[in-house]
Amino acid sequence: MIVVEGLVKxxxxxxxxxxxxxxxxxxxxxxxIGPSGSGKSTFLRCLNLLERPDGGKILxxxxxxxxxxxxxxxxRRRMGMVFxxxxxxxxxxxxxxxxxxxxxxKIMTETEAEESARALLARIGLPEKADAYPSMLSGGQKQRxxxxxxxxxxxxxxxxxxxxxxxxxxxxGEVLDVVREVAEGGMTMVVVTHEMGFAREVASxxxxxxxxxxxETGTPDEIFGAPRDPRLREFLSKVI
Amino acid sequence: MTExxxxxxxxxxxxxxxxxxxxxxxxxxxxxxxxxxxxxxxxTFIGAVVAxxxxxxxxxxxxxxxxxxxxxxxAVFRGTPIVVQLLIMYYIVFAFIDNGISIAVLAFGINSGAxxxxxxxxxxxxxxxxxxxxxxxxGLSSGQTMRLVVLPQAIKNILPALGNELIALLKDTSVAGYxxxxxxxxxxxxxxxxxxxxxxxxxxxxxxxxxLVMGITKALRAVERRLARSDRR
Numbered sequence: 397m398i399v400v401e402g403l404v405k406x407x408x409x410x411x412x413x414x415x416x417x418x419x420x421x422x423x424x425x426x427x428x429i430g431p432s433g434s435g436k437s438t439f440l441r442c443l444n445l446l447e448r449p450d451g452g453k454i455l456x457x458x459x460x461x462x463x464x465x466x467x468x469x470x471x472r473r474r475m476g477m478v479f480x481x482x483x484x485x486x487x488x489x490x491x492x493x494x495x496x497x498x499x500x501x502k503i504m505t506e507t508e509a510e511e512s513a514r515a516l517l518a519r520i521g522l523p524e525k526a527d528a529y530p531s532m533l534s535g536g537q538k539q540r541x542x543x544x545x546x547x548x549x550x551x552x553x554x555x556x557x558x559x560x561x562x563x564x565x566x567x568x569g570e571v572l573d574v575v576r577e578v579a580e581g582g583m584t585m586v587v588v589t590h591e592m593g594f595a596r597e598v599a600s601x602x603x604x605x606x607x608x609x610x611x612e613t614g615t616p617d618e619i620f621g622a623p624r625d626p627r628l629r630e631f632l633s634k635v636i
Numbered sequence: 637m638t639e640x641x642x643x644x645x646x647x648x649x650x651x652x653x654x655x656x657x658x659x660x661x662x663x664x665x666x667x668x669x670x671x672x673x674x675x676x677x678x679x680t681f682i683g684a685v686v687a688x689x690x691x692x693x694x695x696x697x698x699x700x701x702x703x704x705x706x707x708x709x710x711a712v713f714r715g716t717p718i719v720v721q722l723l724i725m726y727y728i729v730f731a732f733i734d735n736g737i738s739i740a741v742l743a744f745g746i747n748s749g750a751x752x753x754x755x756x757x758x759x760x761x762x763x764x765x766x767x768x769x770x771x772x773x774x775g776l777s778s779g780q781t782m783r784l785v786v787l788p789q790a791i792k793n794i795l796p797a798l799g800n801e802l803i804a805l806l807k808d809t810s811v812a813g814y815x816x817x818x819x820x821x822x823x824x825x826x827x828x829x830x831x832x833x834x835x836x837x838x839x840x841x842x843x844x845x846x847x848l849v850m851g852i853t854k855a856l857r858a859v860e861r862r863l864a865r866s867d868r869r
Contacts, residue, residue, distance in 0.1 A: 444773055446769055446772065446773060469772075469775050469776070469777055470775065471775075472772065472773055472774065472775040473774070473775030475773075476773075476774075477770075477773040479766060479769065479770065479773075481764075481766050483764070483766035483767060483769060483770035484770070485767060485770065485771070485784075485785050486767070486789055487785065487788040487789045487792075488785075496774075496776075496784065496785075497771075497774035497775060497776055500776065500780060500784070501774075501775055501776070529865075542770075545774070546773075546774070549774060549775065
């Protein structure tokens with residue numbers, strides 16, 4: 397579904413991603429782990445072109461999205477993204493946060509979008525928050541709304557950028573529950589995460605990134621049970 | 637006591653009644669309001685456009701030439717006094733037009749636009765970049781994201797500074813007399829000369845400006861309160 401070939405990304409003279417290749421297949425749940433500053437968030441942000449790659453190619457459903465002629469907006473409509481800091485639209489109610497893109501981009505009518513948004517809010521247990529503003533929600537509630545905002549576009553793939561890193565510990569569980577439910581629904585997912593337990597449980601494949609390169613990839617059992625790369629071993633010994 | 641009252645009555649009469657001088661003040665007030673209002677409309681429009689060009693250029697690296705042009709505009713109009721700009725507009729740029737009010741509207745509008753541009757630009761930059769990224773990640777265009785998400789939040793940030801600019805602009809128009817415009821300040825000066833008495837005419841004019849500014853301040857407060865709805869917890 398997503399094929400990455402020789403991806404390079406530089407910030408100034410600093411090479412953050414150095415010739416990264418990866419293939420995410422339909423239905424896969426890929427957890428991307430690695431030390432901070434390793435380039436894993438940049439990798440994710442290149443997938444939906446929030447960062448423009450400096451080299452290499454990304455194919456999404458067969459289309460070269462790194463081609464300058466490619467319509468990035470159209471690509472992003474088929475890719476949902478969840479941010480570390482939620483990024484709910486502060487000027488809009490929860491309901492409007494969810495309906496804005498589907499209604500504006502004429503994917504649904506205003507009424508359809510609202511019905512679907514209310515159904516999604518019910519699914520995450522927040523039906524009564526439809527008319528609340530983001531500032532009235534807890535961090536966990538914000539992130540759950542952010543997840544369904546992305547789902548409302550019926551994306552083909554969901555990208556999660558450290559979805560629980562900015563949360564108070566007692567709210568991590570409620571957000572992971574929603575992410576898990578999305579996974580069980582068969583969604584293709586790429587999750588950058590520090591939650592090793594979660595990666596182990598939900599991911600079908602784990603990718604270890606260090607120094608802008610993919611150092612090792614394998615099933616959770618292989619990565620956590622029998623890590624081969626010395627940097628991965630060192631990393632795991634620190635975080636588990 | 638009666639002497640004082642007599643003096644007041646006489647001053648009032650020669651300032652407002654004799655020769656229907658109150659009409660001079662009314663015309664002056666009208667002209668001041670026309671210039672201020674026209675200049676606000678022009679200034680806000682120019683300011684918003686210039687700010688969006690500069691922000692867009694800084695974020696995307698496009699529109700470089702236009703960005704430099706905007707930078708030059710800001711430098712020139714913030715770097716020279718408004719009275720000099722007004723005189724240049726009247727005697728050089730629009731020397732062929734003999735309509736002080738129109739030229740004053742343009743001059744004050746273009747001058748104000750330079751200040752508004754920086755206010756709006758700061759307001760846009762103060763909105764977390766994550767708001768833009770979220771909008772773009774959903775497939776909204778940069779224009780849609782700006783219009784539906786960023787600008788509504790930026791307006792809330794910039795309202796106090798914009799109010800300041802509005803007040804400054806209203807009072808700046810009091811130099812319109814330099815290009816033969818009979819604005820409120822000029823009316824006061826005119827009546828002062830006619831009556832050979834400075835007290836009533838000048839203090840009255842000052843009081844009218846003061847009341848206008850108070851009115852603007854109150855109105856802006858009300859708007860601010862309305863916009864603060866999404867901040868309530």
